[in-house]
Amino acid sequence: MVSANSELTYNSKIEGEVIVSRADAVINWIRSNSMWPMPMGLACCAIELMATAASRFDIARFGAEVMRFSPKQSDVMIVAGTVTYKMASPLRRIYDQMSDPKWVIAMGACASTGGMYRSYAVLQGVDRIVPVDVYISGCPPRPEALLDALIKLQGKVKREPSAGKLLSA
Amino acid sequence: MPTALDAIAALKGKWVGVKDRASLDHPAINVPAADLLAVLGSLKADHGFDMLTDVSGVDWAIGTSPRFSVVYHVFSTTGHEYVRVSVDCADDAKPQVPSAAGLWPGADWHEREAFDMFGITFAGHPDLRRILMWDGYPYHPLRKDFPLAGIETELPDAEVTAETKVGAIAAPMMGGPFVASSGELNMTDAEPRAKDESWTERRPKPDA
Numbered sequence: 001m002v003s004a005n006s007e008l009t010y011n012s013k014i015e016g017e018v019i020v021s022r023a024d025a026v027i028n029w030i031r032s033n034s035m036w037p038m039p040m041g042l043a044c045c046a047i048e049l050m051a052t053a054a055s056r057f058d059i060a061r062f063g064a065e066v067m068r069f070s071p072k073q074s075d076v077m078i079v080a081g082t083v084t085y086k087m088a089s090p091l092r093r094i095y096d097q098m099s100d101p102k103w104v105i106a107m108g109a110c111a112s113t114g115g116m117y118r119s120y121a122v123l124q125g126v127d128r129i130v131p132v133d134v135y136i137s138g139c140p141p142r143p144e145a146l147l148d149a150l151i152k153l154q155g156k157v158k159r160e161p162s163a164g165k166l167l168s169a
Numbered sequence: 170m171p172t173a174l175d176a177i178a179a180l181k182g183k184w185v186g187v188k189d190r191a192s193l194d195h196p197a198i199n200v201p202a203a204d205l206l207a208v209l210g211s212l213k214a215d216h217g218f219d220m221l222t223d224v225s226g227v228d229w230a231i232g233t234s235p236r237f238s239v240v241y242h243v244f245s246t247t248g249h250e251y252v253r254v255s256v257d258c259a260d261d262a263k264p265q266v267p268s269a270a271g272l273w274p275g276a277d278w279h280e281r282e283a284f285d286m287f288g289i290t291f292a293g294h295p296d297l298r299r300i301l302m303w304d305g306y307p308y309h310p311l312r313k314d315f316p317l318a319g320i321e322t323e324l325p326d327a328e329v330t331a332e333t334k335v336g337a338i339a340a341p342m343m344g345g346p347f348v349a350s351s352g353e354l355n356m357t358d359a360e361p362r363a364k365d366e367s368w369t370e371r372r373p374k375p376d377a
Binding site: 085086088089090092093096114117118119120121122123124128129 | 301302303308310315316317318319320324325326329330332333335337338339340341342343346
């Protein structure tokens, strides 16, 4: 006689040390909860970025506290500040050096559109040279806005077909 | 204690080219380019103006002659006074003045900035490269004939340009630049107004 298992939670006595899930769910769970930022601090938005990393707002709650100054070790580039044309080429090079998968957050008005700098010297939106996943409005945005962008990006990562991409790569 | 006015009187006695210059604040003189280094050196060595605080370029207007000037502010750390020294560039097409970097090493970056923004060359400068814009940038952005929005050019990194197909564009002004009208007591009238040099996808940029 077989009794139906009425427990909804994982029970190690019944299932041993095996968890069944989808590969996408596992991979995306790992990726989205350990997004190491590449802090591309170029202007005053970088101060808000630092505040986001500090204790009051604590970006570590979302697994993104490990600011990596090496592009090889980072997952998400946070472009915080005004991108001049002189800085645009190094920024693109750093993006190219980041290993896949990689994402970009354009933080603030300047990074998103050039902001108030309608000028000969400023790149009119960082999306002209790198693909941007999340834009944040504000000049500069509050740390909460950056955390919201990070949560939105985590939501985007969780919907990606990661296993299929890994198998076809 | 000798003052700035005494120093200027002494300079005018020594070099006939030194002339008084209209000024609202600090004593100021005009100096011909040939006497510039001698005058600045005398201000530093004989009159105690030991600190160069500023070197700036001026573009008076297109068509004026002399078109370009270089203005130096020297400060006396013992007398606590400034003297402003202005020198006109003789050639309007290729403005040039001698470099003061031999007198004050701090003039180095000031002169590089004036070269970058105005195209004024400084003869005898140890390393006259652009300091703000990238090497190879073809224009001098603070000249009067350069538009605020900029002119389309290539970015410095050829590999990135080949990958992204992106260059420096004339910035969309979107109604700007916005300027406040001055001298108005009525705050509504003094609000910043658009000079409307804008162009968009629907309204293309007029030929400059």
